[in-house]
Amino acid sequence: MKFPYVIAALFLPLVFVSCLDDPDCVTTTTDFVNVVFYETEENLADTLFLEQLTAQGSDSILHYRDTVTSVRLPLDPRVNTATYYFQSQYGNDTLVLEYQLGARLISEDCGAEVIFSQIEYLTQTFDSIIVVNNVPVEDITEDIRIFN
Amino acid sequence: MASAQTPAVTLQVDSLKWRSFIAFNAGTDVISAGKTLFRDDLDWLNFFVNAEFHRFAMNAEYGREKRIYDNGTDLYETSGSYFRVGPDFNFLFKDPDHSALFLGARYSFNTFSDQLDYSLNNPFWGDQQNSLENGSLSADWFELVGGIRVKLFQTVWLGYTGRFKFAVDTFEDLTLIPSYIPGYGRADLRSTWEFNYWLMIRIPYRK
Numbered sequence: 001m002k003f004p005y006v007i008a009a010l011f012l013p014l015v016f017v018s019c020l021d022d023p024d025c026v027t028t029t030t031d032f033v034n035v036v037f038y039e040t041e042e043n044l045a046d047t048l049f050l051e052q053l054t055a056q057g058s059d060s061i062l063h064y065r066d067t068v069t070s071v072r073l074p075l076d077p078r079v080n081t082a083t084y085y086f087q088s089q090y091g092n093d094t095l096v097l098e099y100q101l102g103a104r105l106i107s108e109d110c111g112a113e114v115i116f117s118q119i120e121y122l123t124q125t126f127d128s129i130i131v132v133n134n135v136p137v138e139d140i141t142e143d144i145r146i147f148n
Numbered sequence: 149m150a151s152a153q154t155p156a157v158t159l160q161v162d163s164l165k166w167r168s169f170i171a172f173n174a175g176t177d178v179i180s181a182g183k184t185l186f187r188d189d190l191d192w193l194n195f196f197v198n199a200e201f202h203r204f205a206m207n208a209e210y211g212r213e214k215r216i217y218d219n220g221t222d223l224y225e226t227s228g229s230y231f232r233v234g235p236d237f238n239f240l241f242k243d244p245d246h247s248a249l250f251l252g253a254r255y256s257f258n259t260f261s262d263q264l265d266y267s268l269n270n271p272f273w274g275d276q277q278n279s280l281e282n283g284s285l286s287a288d289w290f291e292l293v294g295g296i297r298v299k300l301f302q303t304v305w306l307g308y309t310g311r312f313k314f315a316v317d318t319f320e321d322l323t324l325i326p327s328y329i330p331g332y333g334r335a336d337l338r339s340t341w342e343f344n345y346w347l348m349i350r351i352p353y354r355k
Binding site for chain 2: 023031055057058060062074076077078100101102103104105106107108109111112114115
């Protein structure tokens with residue numbers, strides 16, 4: 001091989017070495033589930049008057065004297081279950097969700113994220129419940145249907 | 149009689165020439181070694197040996213890689229070692245200097261472990277530190293490689309390899325999902341690129 005071509009060819013990769021990409025910080029997963037309420041008889045969207053909605057393990061109150069058609073339930077990233085207490089015009093109800101927890105580092109700049117999947121209910125005291133989506137992501141607005 | 153036998157002998161020699169052993173090459177990647185020298189968060193070395201035949205070379209590569217990502221609140225550490233084996237085809241097999249312009253393939257496999265210490269800043273559940281680790285994982289993938297190899301002086305040669313890596317295992321069912329797989333790169337990508345810039349010695353078996 002001719003020497004100038006050799007030099008050019010040998011230093012070509014140095015151009016590419018500095019072009020390694022870093023991941024962006026966009027994540028599509030969420031740390032909550034969207035619960036939508038339905039009437040059992042009509043199978044239509046229901047409106048609930050929530051006297052109070054709380055979760056075991058947190059001092060915060062999710063809803064207090066709210067009229068809602070849906071709620072967002074935050075998933076506990078410390079353990080693989082979360083228990084929620086509903087007080088509404090239908091009485092006191094409990095919902096226990098179980099899920100798989102995963103974590104990964106997105107990048108040094110973006111930090112770590114917790115990923116929830118395989119969501120299902122362990123116990124519940126409503127008329128019935130259906131998990132329609134078991135991996136919470138931003139584009140989906142309905143993960144669980146609760147029938148009263 | 150003698151002239152009638154000559155073509156048959158020539159044909160036999162040509163058919164054997166492709167597999168005739170020419171040289172032994174061994175080298176190290178100066179890019180990874182250089183980065184290791186200048187960065188505290190990286191320990192990355194690559195080595196290769198190959199047996200060079202007339203048109204082909206059979207390669208065996210070994211590497212080890214340890215990376216640390218620390219942003220002050222989250223600390224991720226991954227380390228492991230990997231092997232690559234596979235052939236190259238040399239398009240410059242007629243070059244009198246034995247320079248090489250090659251394409252090849254590799255089967256690569258590794259063992260590695262990783263650990264993530266992270267903090268949760270959740271307004272509803274509160275703040276918390278957590279730590280997860282994978283003790284011993286293994287992954288494998290395939291690579292398409294291409295590059296050149298030219299003589300610098302005497303037995304010292306330079307060259308580079310560009311490699312397109314694909315078909316790596318996914319680890320999304322694990323509690324700690326690996327972010328970086330030693331030897332492969334970012335675990336969230338289904339294909340990655342890498343360049344190695346080799347400084348090597350060539351020990352010829354025949355001129």
